Amino acid sequence: MRYGPAPLTRHLRVHQDRGHTVLEFRGEIDIAAAEEIVPHLDAATAASDARVVIDLTRVEFFDCSGLRLLFRARHRVPAEHGRLHLVCAHPLTLRMLRITGLTRLLPPHPTLDAALERPGATSGPV
Numbered sequence: 001m002r003y004g005p006a007p008l009t010r011h012l013r014v015h016q017d018r019g020h021t022v023l024e025f026r027g028e029i030d031i032a033a034a035e036e037i038v039p040h041l042d043a044a045t046a047a048s049d050a051r052v053v054i055d056l057t058r059v060e061f062f063d064c065s066g067l068r069l070l071f072r073a074r075h076r077v078p079a080e081h082g083r084l085h086l087v088c089a090h091p092l093t094l095r096m097l098r099i100t101g102l103t104r105l106l107p108p109h110p111t112l113d114a115a116l117e118r119p120g121a122t123s124g125p126v
Contacts, residue, residue: 009036014044018116020051020083026058029066037069045076045084052077053115055087062093067100074106085115 008014011033013024021044025037044052054073056062070086077084088094088108097103109115 008040009033012037012040014040017053017112020053020085020116022053022055022112024055024058025066025069028061029056029059029069030061030063031065034065034069038072041069041073042076045073045082048078048081050077050082050084052083053085053087053112055112055115056090056093057087057112059088059090059093062090062096067096067102070097070102070106074102085109087112087115 011026011029013026015022015024023037023041023044025033027033029037044050052073054070056066059066073084084106086097086106086108087110088097089110094103094108097106097108
Protein backbone atom coordinates (compact mmCIF):
# COMPACT_ATOMS: atom_id res chain seq x y z
CA MET A 1 0.00 0.00 0.00
CA ARG A 2 1.36 3.45 -0.99
CA TYR A 3 0.87 6.51 1.11
CA GLY A 4 1.40 10.04 -0.17
CA PRO A 5 3.09 12.68 1.91
CA ALA A 6 0.98 14.40 4.51
CA PRO A 7 -0.34 17.87 3.71
CA LEU A 8 2.06 20.69 4.59
CA THR A 9 -0.93 22.76 5.61
CA ARG A 10 -4.65 22.22 5.76
CA HIS A 11 -4.84 23.64 2.23
CA LEU A 12 -1.75 22.23 0.54
CA ARG A 13 -0.08 18.92 -0.20
CA VAL A 14 3.24 18.90 -2.09
CA HIS A 15 4.69 15.88 -3.85
CA GLN A 16 6.94 14.98 -6.78
CA ASP A 17 5.61 13.41 -9.98
CA ARG A 18 7.58 12.82 -13.20
CA GLY A 19 10.18 15.44 -12.39
CA HIS A 20 7.65 18.10 -11.39
CA THR A 21 6.77 19.53 -8.00
CA VAL A 22 3.01 19.19 -7.63
CA LEU A 23 1.28 21.72 -5.40
CA GLU A 24 -2.12 20.22 -4.68
CA PHE A 25 -4.40 22.93 -3.33
CA ARG A 26 -7.22 21.64 -1.11
CA GLY A 27 -10.48 22.89 0.33
CA GLU A 28 -11.30 26.59 0.38
CA ILE A 29 -8.64 28.78 -1.18
CA ASP A 30 -9.23 32.19 0.34
CA ILE A 31 -7.01 34.84 1.91
CA ALA A 32 -6.21 32.69 4.98
CA ALA A 33 -5.32 29.68 2.84
CA ALA A 34 -3.21 31.85 0.53
CA GLU A 35 -1.12 33.02 3.49
CA GLU A 36 -0.37 29.38 4.33
CA ILE A 37 0.41 28.47 0.71
CA VAL A 38 2.65 31.40 -0.35
CA PRO A 39 5.88 30.23 1.36
CA HIS A 40 5.56 26.76 -0.19
CA LEU A 41 4.66 28.20 -3.59
CA ASP A 42 7.67 30.50 -3.46
CA ALA A 43 9.97 27.62 -2.50
CA ALA A 44 8.67 25.47 -5.38
CA THR A 45 9.08 28.29 -7.91
CA ALA A 46 12.40 29.68 -6.68
CA ALA A 47 14.63 28.11 -9.35
CA SER A 48 14.62 29.60 -12.85
CA ASP A 49 14.19 26.09 -14.27
CA ALA A 50 11.40 25.09 -11.87
CA ARG A 51 8.95 22.42 -13.05
CA VAL A 52 5.71 22.97 -11.18
CA VAL A 53 2.13 21.78 -11.43
CA ILE A 54 -0.65 23.51 -9.50
CA ASP A 55 -3.48 21.05 -9.08
CA LEU A 56 -6.89 22.51 -8.20
CA THR A 57 -8.75 19.18 -8.39
CA ARG A 58 -9.51 19.10 -4.64
CA VAL A 59 -10.49 22.77 -4.36
CA GLU A 60 -14.03 23.46 -3.13
CA PHE A 61 -13.90 27.28 -3.17
CA PHE A 62 -11.57 29.59 -5.06
CA ASP A 63 -11.59 33.38 -4.79
CA CYS A 64 -9.33 36.22 -5.90
CA SER A 65 -6.70 35.10 -3.37
CA GLY A 66 -6.38 31.89 -5.36
CA LEU A 67 -6.07 33.88 -8.58
CA ARG A 68 -3.25 35.89 -7.00
CA LEU A 69 -1.45 32.64 -6.17
CA LEU A 70 -1.70 31.51 -9.81
CA PHE A 71 -0.48 34.88 -11.14
CA ARG A 72 2.35 34.80 -8.58
CA ALA A 73 3.44 31.34 -9.74
CA ARG A 74 3.19 32.39 -13.40
CA HIS A 75 5.36 35.43 -12.74
CA ARG A 76 7.98 33.40 -10.82
CA VAL A 77 8.40 30.57 -13.38
CA PRO A 78 9.89 31.98 -16.58
CA ALA A 79 8.37 30.30 -19.66
CA GLU A 80 11.72 30.09 -21.45
CA HIS A 81 13.41 27.95 -18.78
CA GLY A 82 10.78 26.57 -16.40
CA ARG A 83 7.53 24.70 -16.72
CA LEU A 84 4.28 25.60 -15.04
CA HIS A 85 1.09 23.59 -15.54
CA LEU A 86 -2.37 24.04 -14.11
CA VAL A 87 -4.88 21.26 -13.43
CA CYS A 88 -8.48 22.40 -13.15
CA ALA A 89 -11.79 20.91 -14.27
CA HIS A 90 -14.29 22.68 -11.99
CA PRO A 91 -16.68 24.72 -14.20
CA LEU A 92 -16.96 27.75 -11.92
CA THR A 93 -13.23 27.98 -11.34
CA LEU A 94 -12.59 27.57 -15.07
CA ARG A 95 -15.07 30.38 -15.76
CA MET A 96 -13.20 32.67 -13.35
CA LEU A 97 -9.90 31.77 -15.03
CA ARG A 98 -11.36 32.56 -18.47
CA ILE A 99 -12.90 35.87 -17.37
CA THR A 100 -9.60 37.06 -15.92
CA GLY A 101 -7.63 35.93 -19.00
CA LEU A 102 -5.53 33.53 -16.98
CA THR A 103 -6.39 30.62 -19.28
CA ARG A 104 -4.34 32.34 -22.01
CA LEU A 105 -1.30 32.55 -19.76
CA LEU A 106 -1.76 29.22 -18.03
CA PRO A 107 -3.94 26.80 -20.05
CA PRO A 108 -5.69 24.38 -17.69
CA HIS A 109 -5.51 20.61 -18.06
CA PRO A 110 -8.38 18.39 -16.88
CA THR A 111 -6.15 15.94 -14.96
CA LEU A 112 -2.65 15.66 -13.54
CA ASP A 113 -1.83 12.93 -16.07
CA ALA A 114 -2.92 15.19 -18.94
CA ALA A 115 -0.72 18.01 -17.65
CA LEU A 116 2.35 15.80 -17.34
CA GLU A 117 1.88 13.83 -20.58
CA ARG A 118 2.33 16.92 -22.74
CA PRO A 119 5.72 18.44 -21.83
CA GLY A 120 5.40 21.15 -24.47
CA ALA A 121 2.09 22.43 -23.12
CA THR A 122 3.25 25.00 -20.62
CA SER A 123 2.36 28.49 -19.62
CA GLY A 124 2.55 31.08 -22.37
CA PRO A 125 4.35 34.40 -22.53
CA VAL A 126 3.58 37.07 -19.97
